[in-house]
Amino acid sequence: MQELTHYINGAHVKGTSGRFSDVYNPATGEVQAKTPLASAAEMDAAVQAAMAAQPAWAATNPQRRARVLMAFVGLLNRDMDKLAEALSREHGKTFPDAKGDVQRGLEVVEYCIGAPELLKGEFTDGAGPGIDIYSMRQPLGVTAGITPFNFPAMIPMWMFAPAIACGNAFILKPSERDPSVPLMLAELMEEAGLPKGILQVVNGDKEAVDAIIDHDVIQSIGFVGSTPIAEYIYGRGCSNGKRVQCFGGAKNHMIVMPDADMDQAADALVGAGYGAAGERCMAISVAVPVGDETADRLIEKLVPRIEKLKVGPYTAGDDVDYGPVVTAAAKEKIHGLVQSGIDQGAELVVDGRDFSLQGYEDGFFVGPHLFDKVTPDMDIYQQEIFGPVLSTVRAGSYEEALKLAMDHEMGNGTAIFTRDGDAARDFANRVNVGMIGVNVPIPVPLAYHTFGGWKKSAFGDLNQHGPDAFKFYTRTKTITSRWPSGIKEGGEFHFKQME
Numbered sequence: 001m002q003e004l005t006h007y008i009n010g011a012h013v014k015g016t017s018g019r020f021s022d023v024y025n026p027a028t029g030e031v032q033a034k035t036p037l038a039s040a041a042e043m044d045a046a047v048q049a050a051m052a053a054q055p056a057w058a059a060t061n062p063q064r065r066a067r068v069l070m071a072f073v074g075l076l077n078r079d080m081d082k083l084a085e086a087l088s089r090e091h092g093k094t095f096p097d098a099k100g101d102v103q104r105g106l107e108v109v110e111y112c113i114g115a116p117e118l119l120k121g122e123f124t125d126g127a128g129p130g131i132d133i134y135s136m137r138q139p140l141g142v143t144a145g146i147t148p149f150n151f152p153a154m155i156p157m158w159m160f161a162p163a164i165a166c167g168n169a170f171i172l173k174p175s176e177r178d179p180s181v182p183l184m185l186a187e188l189m190e191e192a193g194l195p196k197g198i199l200q201v202v203n204g205d206k207e208a209v210d211a212i213i214d215h216d217v218i219q220s221i222g223f224v225g226s227t228p229i230a231e232y233i234y235g236r237g238c239s240n241g242k243r244v245q246c247f248g249g250a251k252n253h254m255i256v257m258p259d260a261d262m263d264q265a266a267d268a269l270v271g272a273g274y275g276a277a278g279e280r281c282m283a284i285s286v287a288v289p290v291g292d293e294t295a296d297r298l299i300e301k302l303v304p305r306i307e308k309l310k311v312g313p314y315t316a317g318d319d320v321d322y323g324p325v326v327t328a329a330a331k332e333k334i335h336g337l338v339q340s341g342i343d344q345g346a347e348l349v350v351d352g353r354d355f356s357l358q359g360y361e362d363g364f365f366v367g368p369h370l371f372d373k374v375t376p377d378m379d380i381y382q383q384e385i386f387g388p389v390l391s392t393v394r395a396g397s398y399e400e401a402l403k404l405a406m407d408h409e410m411g412n413g414t415a416i417f418t419r420d421g422d423a424a425r426d427f428a429n430r431v432n433v434g435m436i437g438v439n440v441p442i443p444v445p446l447a448y449h450t451f452g453g454w455k456k457s458a459f460g461d462l463n464q465h466g467p468d469a470f471k472f473y474t475r476t477k478t479i480t481s482r483w484p485s486g487i488k489e490g491g492e493f494h495f496k497q498m499e
């Protein structure tokens with residue numbers, strides 16, 4: 001059995017804690033590797049290496065730092081298939097979807113190549129007699145990130161690219177479910193020219209996370225994962241004096257107005273509800289048709305589309321719509337919630353419970369489910385299912401639909417499908433959710449905008465990527481300087497180059 005490692009100070013390092021976690025191939029149910037779970041001492045070894053390397057990296061000018069990211073983009077493109085294959089093998093998502101995971105991370109790396117522009121400070125000339133005031137953005141020092149299983153390439157890159165572009169060292173604690181791609185990314189960053197110790201990967205579970213939260217040297221923590229862990233890390237990290245941003249779970253509603261193009265809405269719902277087996281924080285898990293007639297038309301369009309979905313292993317290439325869920329425990333949780341929906345009176349219109357795939361009977365596949373007549377008091381409405389289960393809540397009016405989205409404790413993303421510009425504008429203005437789609441089911445902003453939810457979907461003031469990331473990974477220093485007038489130096493005749 002393959003034994004995975006940590007990546008500390010430029011080398012693969014075996015785990016020494018004696019604790020390991022199984023890494024599965026979700027399509028077959030087989031254990032394909034084991035990953036070490038770090039102790040606090042192993043985390044400290046990474047922190048010491050980061051501390052030693054970071055000052056020289058911070059002193060490297062931003063253009064040179066950006067050149068490492070430029071080379072990294074080339075290497076990501078060179079190794080795209082290899083990365084996507086490793087990702088699909090551990091996560092289970094389809095091969096095209098795994099490439100998308102790498103691609104959406106790569107786009108943030110591309111954005112971070114603009115670091116010299118983004119890190120420019122502010123300057124006031126002549127704020128008083130002989131007085132100038134200027135501000136600069138300086139790196140924090142040693143930073144850390146903790147990432148979820150569902151985007152093992154994209155989310156680590158969303159964190160480490162801006163952190164490193166700003167001159168920080170970064171320690172990544174990826175999900176123990178699919179740690180191979182993060183290790184490959186760290187190797188590629190060094191191949192691109194990153195000095196040892198600036199990007200390290202320490203695998204682990206709660207013990208490694210607690211070692212990050214409690215380490216005095218670590219200045220900031222980025223977290224993406226479920227809401228209870230986000231709340232825990234945010235609370236304890238902030239009280240330890242760190243800068244913390246934590247992104248949590250979701251329950252994304254899609255409002256379907258009576259005037260919507262129903263074929264378009266149904267296509268969008270199928271992709272956004274069942275793509276990646278529903279294991280996306282921006283998946284649509286609740287459809288909210290406005291009016292019974294709209295609901296009936298929508299369900300009629302949805303059912304044949306859902307029944308046609310092809311569920312299978314990533315090795316089937318383009319011939320499969322979604323793959324297995326990540327673990328047997330995730331499958332069991334989804335089936336448990338489906339049962340609760342039935343018990344609490346929702347109508348199961350498409351029943352995926354008996355789904356089985358010949359030759360992959362031990363894989364963690366879950367068939368597609370569609371519920372109608374779900375009500376807000378039901379567990380399937382209140383909880384994040386994170387599986388291929390779409391719930392329909394019928395709303396009597398637009399105001400009722402808006403209120404549903406607003407009253408839910410999660411506020412990551414939401415969408416409205418309509419031909420009415422006024423309804424769309426009103427929805428976008430009033431709804432208390434971070435990312436809104438107008439006739440767009442999964443409104444994930446591109447790299448140069450920022451990504452983040454509201455309410456229990458995010459904790460902290462700044463979003464991921466875009467300009468916010470450059471604020472999160474730097475501190476502002478403001479200098480007020482006075483230079484009394486005196487004898488000026490002689491002229492300089494050489495045109496200096498930035499080295």
Ligand code: NAD
Nearest residue numbers: 147148149174175205206209225226229247248249250281
């Ligand atoms: P998770 O919360 O189980 O794990 C996330 C990370 O936290 C992992 O690295 C894990 O090792 C660590 N962790 C787990 N238990 C811990 C504990 N008790 N103490 C400290 N650390 C712990 O989440 P997951 O199952 O990997 O990912 C799915 C969740 O992530 C979903 O809720 C999804 O909505 C959310 N998510 C949110 C976003 C977003 O941007 N808001 C993006 C992707 C995923």
